[in-house]
Amino acid sequence: MENDPNNTTAGRETGRCMSVAAMQALHRLRECRLLCDAIVRADDGAAFPVHRAILSACSPYFLALFTTTLHSREQSDVLISGVRSEILLLLIEYAYLRRIEVTDANVHELLMTADYLAFLGVLQLCCDHLRASLNPKNCLGIMMFARRVFCYKLEADARRYLLRYFVTVATQSDEFLHLPLEELNSIILEDELNVKSEEVVWEAVLRWVNYDPDSRWQHTVKLMGSIRLGLLDTQFFLENVKDHPYVTGNEGSRPIIIETLKFLYDLEMIAQRDGEVATPEIARPRVPHEVLFAIGGWSGGSPTAFIETYDTRADRWIKVEEVDPAGPRAYHGTAVLGYCIYVIGGFDGMDYFNSCRCFDAVSKSWREVAPMNARRCYVSVAVLGETIYAMGGYDGHHRQNTAERFNHRTNQWSLVAPMNAQRSDASAAALDSRDFDDVEEVDPAGPRAYHGTAVLGYCIYVIGGFDGMDYFNSCRCFDAVSKSWREVAPMNARRCYVSVAVLGETIYAMGGYDGHHRQNTAERFNHRTNQWSLVAPMNAQRSDASAAALDNKIYITGGFNGQECMNSVEVYDPDTNQWTNLAPMRSRRSGVSCIAYHNKIYVIGGFNGISRMCSGEVYDPAANTWAPVPDMYNPRSNFAIEVIDDMIFAIGGFNGVTTIYHVECYDERTNEWYEATDMNIYRSALSACVIMGLPNVYDYIHKHRERLMEEKRQKILLSETARHGQHRTALPDSNRPWLVQVHLMEDNDDMLEQLGLMENQAANNDAPAPPPPPPPPPLPPQPMEQD
Numbered sequence: 001m002e003n004d005p006n007n008t009t010a011g012r013e014t015g016r017c018m019s020v021a022a023m024q025a026l027h028r029l030r031e032c033r034l035l036c037d038a039i040v041r042a043d044d045g046a047a048f049p050v051h052r053a054i055l056s057a058c059s060p061y062f063l064a065l066f067t068t069t070l071h072s073r074e075q076s077d078v079l080i081s082g083v084r085s086e087i088l089l090l091l092i093e094y095a096y097l098r099r100i101e102v103t104d105a106n107v108h109e110l111l112m113t114a115d116y117l118a119f120l121g122v123l124q125l126c127c128d129h130l131r132a133s134l135n136p137k138n139c140l141g142i143m144m145f146a147r148r149v150f151c152y153k154l155e156a157d158a159r160r161y162l163l164r165y166f167v168t169v170a171t172q173s174d175e176f177l178h179l180p181l182e183e184l185n186s187i188i189l190e191d192e193l194n195v196k197s198e199e200v201v202w203e204a205v206l207r208w209v210n211y212d213p214d215s216r217w218q219h220t221v222k223l224m225g226s227i228r229l230g231l232l233d234t235q236f237f238l239e240n241v242k243d244h245p246y247v248t249g250n251e252g253s254r255p256i257i258i259e260t261l262k263f264l265y266d267l268e269m270i271a272q273r274d275g276e277v278a279t280p281e282i283a284r285p286r287v288p289h290e291v292l293f294a295i296g297g298w299s300g301g302s303p304t305a306f307i308e309t310y311d312t313r314a315d316r317w318i319k320v321e322e323v324d325p326a327g328p329r330a331y332h333g334t335a336v337l338g339y340c341i342y343v344i345g346g347f348d349g350m351d352y353f354n355s356c357r358c359f360d361a362v363s364k365s366w367r368e369v370a371p372m373n374a375r376r377c378y379v380s381v382a383v384l385g386e387t388i389y390a391m392g393g394y395d396g397h398h399r400q401n402t403a404e405r406f407n408h409r410t411n412q413w414s415l416v417a418p419m420n421a422q423r424s425d426a427s428a429a430a431l432d433s434r435d436f437d438d439v440e441e442v443d444p445a446g447p448r449a450y451h452g453t454a455v456l457g458y459c460i461y462v463i464g465g466f467d468g469m470d471y472f473n474s475c476r477c478f479d480a481v482s483k484s485w486r487e488v489a490p491m492n493a494r495r496c497y498v499s500v501a502v503l504g505e506t507i508y509a510m511g512g513y514d515g516h517h518r519q520n521t522a523e524r525f526n527h528r529t530n531q532w533s534l535v536a537p538m539n540a541q542r543s544d545a546s547a548a549a550l551d552n553k554i555y556i557t558g559g560f561n562g563q564e565c566m567n568s569v570e571v572y573d574p575d576t577n578q579w580t581n582l583a584p585m586r587s588r589r590s591g592v593s594c595i596a597y598h599n600k601i602y603v604i605g606g607f608n609g610i611s612r613m614c615s616g617e618v619y620d621p622a623a624n625t626w627a628p629v630p631d632m633y634n635p636r637s638n639f640a641i642e643v644i645d646d647m648i649f650a651i652g653g654f655n656g657v658t659t660i661y662h663v664e665c666y667d668e669r670t671n672e673w674y675e676a677t678d679m680n681i682y683r684s685a686l687s688a689c690v691i692m693g694l695p696n697v698y699d700y701i702h703k704h705r706e707r708l709m710e711e712k713r714q715k716i717l718l719s720e721t722a723r724h725g726q727h728r729t730a731l732p733d734s735n736r737p738w739l740v741q742v743h744l745m746e747d748n749d750d751m752l753e754q755l756g757l758m759e760n761q762a763a764n765n766d767a768p769a770p771p772p773p774p775p776p777p778p779l780p781p782q783p784m785e786q787d
Contacts, residue, residue: 026054027096038066038076040092046085048092052076058095061118080117087113094122102129108145115149127154134161136168140175163192164289164693170204177211181219184208189226192697194289196645198231202241209246220246221253229260230283237264279708285313290644290692291700293320293341293361294651296329297683299659303330303348306681307359309700310663312644315677316702317663322364324357333381335388336691337408342369344390345376352377352396356406362696370411374402389416452500454507456527461488463509463525464495471496471515475525489530493521497543501554503574508535510556510572513543518562522572522579536577540568546594548601551621555582555601560590565609569619569626583626587615593641597648598668602629604650605636612637612656616666632673634662639684649676652683659684 029035029051036049056063066076080088087109094100102110102125111126113119130142131154143158162169166187170176179187187193188201195201205223209216224247229237237260247253263280292310294317296303305328307320324343332346332353343357352375358367376393383389384405390413391403404415452463462476471494477486495512502508507525509532511518518541523532538556545559545566554572558565565588570579585603592606604616614636616629632650639653649665661679666672694700702708 023097026051027093030054030092030096038078040088041077041079042083042085042088043079043081044085046088048089050092050095055092055095058121059091059118060120061116083113083116084109091117091119091122094119100125102126104133111151112149115151123151127151130154131157134158136165137173137175139165139169140173140179160192160693162187163190164194166193166195166204167200170200170207176204177208179208181216181222185223185226188223191284191287192289193286195286197233198228199233199236199240201227202232206244206246217246218250221250221256224253224256228282228284228286229256230263230280231285232260234264279705283708284705285708287697287701288312289697291361291694291697292642292644292649292651293691294640294679294683295334295341295343295359296332296346297652298330299681299683303328303346304681304683305329306683308679308681310644310649310676311701314702314705314708317677317679318700318702319680320364320700322359322366324359324366326355326357326366326368329353331377331379333376333379333390335381335383337383337386337388339691339694340408341691342388342406342408344381344388345372345379345393347377352394361691361694361700364696364699369408370406370413372406372413373404373415452495452498452509454500454502456502456505456507461507461525461527463500463507464491464498464512466496471513488527489525489532491525491532492523492534493519495519497560499542499545499547499556499559501547501549501556503549503552503554506574508547508554508572510538510547510554511542511545511559517541518543518560524574535572535574536579538570538572538579539581540566540570542566542568544590546592546603548594548596550596550599550601553621555594555596555619557585557594557601557603558589558592558606564588565590565607582619582624585617585626586628587613587617589613591637600668602648602666604629604648604666605632607637611635612654618668618671627671629666629671630673632664633675634660634664636660637684652679654684658682 030049033049036051038050038052038055039047040050040055041047052062052066056066065078087106090100090106090110091114098121100110100122102122107126107129111123111130114122114126127146130146134142134157139158139161143155143162146152146155146158184205188205193201205220205227209220209223224241229241232241241247242257242261247257259280260282263283288311290312292312294308294310296305296307298304299306305323307323308317309320310317327348329343329346329348333344335342335344339361341359341361343359345356346353354372354375356369356371358369359365360367372390374393375395376390377395379390379393381388381390386408388406388408389403390406402415404413406413452465454461454463464475465472473491473494475488475490477488491509493512494514495509496514498512499510500507501510505527507527508522509525510522511520513519520538520541521534522536522538523534525532541561542556542559543561545556547554547556549555552574554574555569556572557569558567560566567585567588569582569585571582572579588608589603589606590609593604595602595604600621601619602616603618606613612635614632614634616632617626618629619626634653635655636650636653637656640651642649642651644665647665647667649663651663653660659682661682663676663678664673665676667674
């Protein structure tokens, strides 16, 4: 069986117990046949002289073999049956050198032999190799193999991988087509199956059946029982499931179809039902793979310590009872390492914090970690590998230019080279994981804010800005490897409120304010030559605009020209060095959020000079057109945004008058904002983060899934009373079945007629049954909808 990775006698850990020189010396003795006291033979006749003590120290199998009466004499000659000489030699060399080359070609044979001969370290290395090589095309094979050789932890890891990437596995893996019926049924029955909609599960079943329809079509009914048919879109169920030849040709499917039709009708008429409505198994939502945490923030004129998690599948916010005993805070930073959430700095209405707290999502406990060297609210936080960086911020008197990093293994903060500029309320970017040493030399600081930031490789470039007195054309670079700041070439113009974008390895700086005028100039930085060069100027002066890169072009939207907020949009093509005006946005907006999402440019919210905005719009480069994005229900600023289930969630915020607790999300496929369940408290200036694959995810999701229909009925009744006809759209049933919107059908009477006919037919089943229908003709494989 697979060995515990914490066992210090296994794998790489064992090698640390013996010096390399000593191991190599013993290995040379074996190669020279000196002091050997046993011979180990393979089936093919190859013989290897060994030292019994060395093999016994590495393998309980050989320890037992060499300490029996039969083999305890001075010379032992042992035949190892069923093992090839190449594999046996690898294991013998591992016993001496504590190293072995595990490859895709030998891992299966090596693992089985290591298990047979009790080389626990090699067994662990083989399992680690297979675990690291998991991908959608081989995870099923690795899972089955691990089960055969009793490596239960590897089997569990492979199964977790399968459930997480089920959509890709079902569409791309040939192993999926060869699954036994019971194995496939157990997979799609899992609550942890990571699918946005049950349509995906139905299409996966069809792909499996279509691979061998003559022998598999009759299994469709069994597999239907494991699909959450009540979560299917009603129209999809009627058109693609109920009347599918595999279903209509099988009498056993009739009770399942009747149950589903009854549920869909009950869901349609749920507001008219009296008494509590139960949620059947066919409509219980699965468990989410991602859990969104909303932490702290500003609520009711004071900070809050309240924590909530969002269950995307059930559309429920869940209060986390384990509130931080250290008290509330807002304007803090948040970072995730593993299953731990670190809350860094912040402000409680009176004090500015350097203290840091850690919430372990598995044990659900809070603990104090080492404080930072400086007090910081509005702190910028980034994670590099397993290191947390805290940069800038405000200590109640001054904006900070200092930066420090936290090592969670040693529980220590250490100062890194300070930034050249003081700043707060900035943003930070995370780079690839690297290990760093402390920096001895300190870079002198100067105040700076309203700058642009770009990342190239392991370097963060801070561009332009303002320190309260001067407007900068200077640029600074922080090298995350050497942890040092350096001056790079200055821009040709002073710029604060500058828009920055990266194309390839080139940084572009556009527009901005120089203290006298808004800029229309643009320039680009070549980090290899350390030179800024002017590119074609924009067609309009603008600052406080937002830019995004898409398809090797830069789009800049909105901004302020010194007189008014702007609605103009331009695109820059570096191949032609030209700016082209695009159709203007429908609304003027500065401070707008602009993102590239699904090969389009979205602008959402912002400030029009008078009020916060709830509107949004999207530019399609292929069609060269802007289209409106339906308004959010709430104008907002200072809100949290996260992407979950391929939708953008806007969480809480400030609407210009008060903090709000409303949550809504945007789905590009339907071009709609959907009302999700509100948080439990009003809050702005909150932080949010997503943790994936929590082992105790059930602690953070809606526990009473059997009451979802009743909760939905109550919500409908309350909303009908409170809204007085105001229309809001809930999430589509295929994605979020537990919001106000119910399954829609063009004709309820038609569904009732179908349901009555099927019930009558079922009642007549007491009569002698006609001969079973012949199997339907084979269907061609059907493509699956991608998640």
